[in-house]
Amino acid sequence: MKPAVEGARLVLPVGPRDHVEGPASAPVTLVEYGDYECSHCGRAYPIVKRVQRAMGSRLRFVFRNFPLTTVHPHAQHAAEAAEAAASQRKFWPMHDRLFEHQLELEDEDLVAHALAVGLDVDRFSPELVGGVHVERVREDFKSGLLSGVNGTPTFFVNGERYDASWDHDTLLAVLWDVAEATG
Numbered sequence: 001m002k003p004a005v006e007g008a009r010l011v012l013p014v015g016p017r018d019h020v021e022g023p024a025s026a027p028v029t030l031v032e033y034g035d036y037e038c039s040h041c042g043r044a045y046p047i048v049k050r051v052q053r054a055m056g057s058r059l060r061f062v063f064r065n066f067p068l069t070t071v072h073p074h075a076q077h078a079a080e081a082a083e084a085a086a087s088q089r090k091f092w093p094m095h096d097r098l099f100e101h102q103l104e105l106e107d108e109d110l111v112a113h114a115l116a117v118g119l120d121v122d123r124f125s126p127e128l129v130g131g132v133h134v135e136r137v138r139e140d141f142k143s144g145l146l147s148g149v150n151g152t153p154t155f156f157v158n159g160e161r162y163d164a165s166w167d168h169d170t171l172l173a174v175l176w177d178v179a180e181a182t183g
Contacts, residue, residue: 008161012143014062019091021052022060027182028175031062031156033144036079036098037072037105038152045099047168054172058179063095065140066152074105076137081110083133084124085117093117158182 014020014029032048034041052061065082067075078098085094097113098105104113107128114124127133144154148161155162155171157178164170 008148008163010156010159010161011146013159014060017139018062018064019086019095020060020062021092023057024060026058026060027179028055028058029060029062029156029158030175031064033064033066033140033147033149033152033154035066035068035072035075035152036082037075037102038068039102040151041153042099042102044153044166045096047166047171050168051172051175055175055179059175064144065137066144066149066154067137067141068152076134077107077110077128078105079137079140080128080131080133081114081124083136084127085114085119087127087133088119088123090117090119094119 010031014031030048030051032041032044034044048061052059065079067079069076082091082094082098085091094113094117097117101109101113110128111121111125114121147156153166155166157175162174164174
């Protein structure tokens with residue numbers, strides 16, 4: 001696997017600030033820069049879930065926010081809602097719910113999603129309205145720009161940008177190849 005663009009590498013290494021599913025010891029780390037309102041990300045979501053199930057402990061998955069606000073007016077608040085959920089240790093349930101309800105991203109929908117995943121809405125709502133998590137989303141976005149992200153979804157495999165097909169069979173085959181090559 002080669003990066004699509006010379007030097008297209010993940011600038012911000014995966015670390016404690018990230019939202020991670022899977023063990024740190026996994027031989028493969030898949031990072032996605034995504035947008036909750038992006039239809040392409042919506043199509044990638046179940047593919048990534050299937051790949052995660054297939055690879056099990058051999059894959060570590062990281063999601064970073066990259067809201068394309070010029071074309072997706074609800075993406076920024078959706079990303080902030082996911083970060084507000086993270087502050088209550090429920091990032092992944094909210095992440096999943098947002099992708100499973102992509103057409104329901106108005107602020108009142110975000111509150112309903114927060115309730116559905118068991119968040120303390122009295123804490124969630126003021127954080128969303130007050131922009132408490134704007135900077136966290138901005139950090140992800142900036143790291144994406146520095147890594148050459150210009151659309152969503154954009155994937156990185158073990159730090160290298162992955163621009164081949166992300167259909168299930170192709171992505172899974174590439175990830176297995178990387179896992180076998182790295183031990």
